[in-house]
Amino acid sequence: MSMRELVTGGAACAVPGSSSSSNPLGALANSLLGSSSKTQEKLNELPGTAVTGPSTSLYSGGDNQLSTLPGFENEEQELRHPDAQASEFLRGFRGADHGGFADAWNEIQRPQLPPHGLRGGPLPYTEFDRVYENGFQSQPPPTLDGPPGMVLSNFLHSFMRSSGTGVPFGPAMLPVLGLSERDKLCIRDRSSIMARHFFADKSEEFINAQVNTLLHSLDIDSDFRAKGPIPGRYPELEEYWNESQGAIQPVIHNPANGWINEFSQQKSLHSDPEAWVNMFEQQHGAKGWASEFQQEQSQMTSMNQINSANMAAMEQARMLAHTLSQNNNPKFQNSKFHQFVSKMSRGELIVDDNQIKPAGVSSHVGWAEEYQQQHKGAPTSWVNEFAQNELSHGTNGWAKEFSAERELHGSVDDKWVQEFSKLNVNDWAEEFGHQVGEGVLGESSEWLDGYNEYLNEQQAVKQQSNSSRGVYLFSDMNPYVGHPDPLKEGQELFRKGLLSEAVLALEAEVIKNPENAEGWRLLGITHAENDDDQQAIASMMRAHEVDPTNLEVLLALGVSHTNELEQAEALKYLYGWLQHHPKYGTLAPPEQSASLFFADVAGLFNEAARLSPDDADVHIVLGVLYNLSREFDSAIKSFQSALKLKPRDYSLWNKLGATQANSVQSADALLAYQQALDLKPNYVRAWANMGISFANQGLYEDSIRYYVRALAMNPKADNAWQYLRISLSCASRNDMLEACDSRNLDVLQREFPL
């Protein structure tokens, strides 16, 4: 609805029984607003976010203006002169004697009666509202804050979320939101209908309590049974579902005094801080498991610290945690409300003075102890069985273990719960509940075994990947084996940029002379430039074994581990570089190498750079270090300083490009890579890096061309084949995936020439 219609009260505003079309403001509005109206609909701004227009009739606000639809004129003709099919359709209507077109038409033409009764009439309870508000104003200040729209949204959100828990939705003190009658009606009707879907597996009373709490907090008349449940539906299922919820008491709705009861209930609810707790008890304490438990509890003498309502709430929550834990869905396991329920079940949250509060640490520990005492004190119960089981296992018991861990982690807060749930350990409370439910108490240590097994597996996997990495894989059928001077040949091939050939020659060298550090080192450099990092690391590790003080080897290993974001390893080698450097060795005391911290190492290198600002290598190592800490701006500065001193170091240009790419400066990165390629056209790693930069910018077709170029130079660069595959699917070139998978470079080069 446009602004003009808002003022004039045009068709859209037509409230049944009122005529507002001849509004004198209309002329004024027309002249003021002209035809600037942009939207036909007046949006339903929430109070506080914009001026609220005059309230329209209930659920109206639509634009009744009719216009002929484009493209439908012809069909209208068709209907007037119906073809065979259409006339059959019409006859069908006429044939039926109840509601032919004429009747249907008349039905529509009849004036729409204003909605009446409970199902949508305007709230007739103005007096009620006044009284109600008086009661409400005497309440403590609101606990939710912010713009009204936000408060309302957050509050509704918490209502929705409470559907997953079954934990009663706590009343909240809200600021005056200025909701219109229509807004209130919407919230009332919709939340009560929708709540019956969300809370389907809860009792009718629970649903009513939830909705009442919502409506009451929003200061809305809660006679929401306008669209209440249909009596006598849900026979068996409801019973089944509600077994654990306590008594099912059919709600008998008396329209005559419904709202009065509701009001008095809620009034007392708000005037008495414990009323809510009582209500909770009433709801859940009548019979069922919870109350049985409560009865058992009441026989205990150690129940003084926690009131029974909290115990009931805890048990309720524990049962829910149990239900949730049986739902294997990790989303539920990780959800906030599950954490909330878990906390509730552990007594970390208590219901106190109408609010959910975190319990003190002492009371929590107290609860755990109490629980154990209860185990001893209830001779015939399962609880006792469990306690005995625990004792027979000779352990200190999960409770103490848990308490100990709790103390370790400090205070009761969300952080702890999150931390705990991060561990791949099932929450003991849920596990306990689960096992109690399954009656497998004797096997209660099973999950612990499972967990240990899992840890061992993880360890094994890690070790495996570490060991496989250091192994150098030699090529089959090496023509350079038997060559008189494979090292010289390798150096020559490397200089010419024939990297894959150089690899073969250098392999022949290290087979011949396994103790030749230079052979291994150059082999590692060649693999790195050829974009095969696994082999590069393996060669460099062999070179390092042979010559632990070789600076180039130490730097290369530092760079490789930085590429893998392995900070400790990288720091070790880079610190080694400093330690074994003839000029800076004094800066790095050997005893420090046992415990290296990034800031210390970076400090030492900055000191070295201060001592000799013209040593490009120091700047290079600093640049690598800043990559490790992901301080890319500092890393870029260091590499740029080094490049002023060593402008023809192609691997340095590549380092700069990679750093710029990591700090999302793809355009600069491409320039740096291009510098590297100008200096060394067969630098496979730089070609692959260019492909990555294009892919980062979403230019997948371009990235494919660069990957293919890199692969044409070194078909053994496994990483580049993977990158190529990703880019092919991102570019929707699935037709070339087969060529990629079969490593058919001919086809790929033909399809993607550079």
Add this chain to the structure above:
Amino acid sequence: MPRFKLTFHGYAVRFSPFYEHRLAVGTSQNFGILGNGRIHILDLAGAGAGAGDISETLSFDTADGVYDVSWSESNDNILISATGDGSVKVWDLAAPPTANPLRSLHEHSREVQSVDYNPVRRDSFLSAAWDDTVKLWTLDRPASVRTFKEHAYCVYAAAWNPRHADVFASASGDCTVRVWDVRESGSTMIIPGHEFEILTCDWNKYNDCVIATGSVDKSIRVWDVRSYRAPISVMNGHGYPVRKVKFSPHHGSFIASCSYDMSVCCWDYQLEDALVSRYEQHTEFAVGLDMSVLVEGLLASAGWDQLVYVWQHGSDPMAGPPLPPPPMMG
């Protein structure tokens, strides 16, 4: 596959029957309890390449939540919507913004939760509302053609039979599904399908006698209207009420469903182990769902986590374009 972030909470999503890359999404502020609505017209054309996300080509704002949308089967630019204020609105994508909505048909006295365009007689559509009625409309008439008032509680869904132009089914909170022939005076069949409210129903696209229902009782049941005393299949697996069921346009026994348990499930009701796959992309209630008629296996879902996902059945809805690897220093 791509996804789209909504301003409000997602309620409904529908693929255009004309363009394989076009989608309409109905959304509501504050979970549809209070506030405005918005219809997004989304385009998938650029998705997959480039940024990999869905782009919006158009949006329409409404003064109340949009609970459902349905594309016209005869005009590629016409969309109808079900609105919380009881109105059914007709939108024209080709019309200037000031001309929209083309119509606002205001007859229902309560929230309209479902609209469905007749796929056989392509000039009429249905609306189902919380005022317990279903209404039949044609685009060229200013008022409804007929009102079907038999249900004793909210009608949450109405769905046309894919073969018979005059037959549709309605699902209601009165725990029944009713089958209607618009030429008959009353409903032709009452199926007391569940013991809890029935939130959704859909017809098999390959067998015009088979209908699926989804309920607050968390189950999906498949019925043969020729012998509806007992369901031909009961599929359990959702942990909360089933909000929407949808038969595949490509496979007779394939059903997709979404639920307040936040998941989207695919089923083959003729298999003993009916659950084919479960998708967990949503982090709040999954409410809207559709299957593309034009692209086999393409699914779309909308949820209260303000996200729309479009994905190929069998693929991971959350898998975006893979991240490029980090560059390597030499």
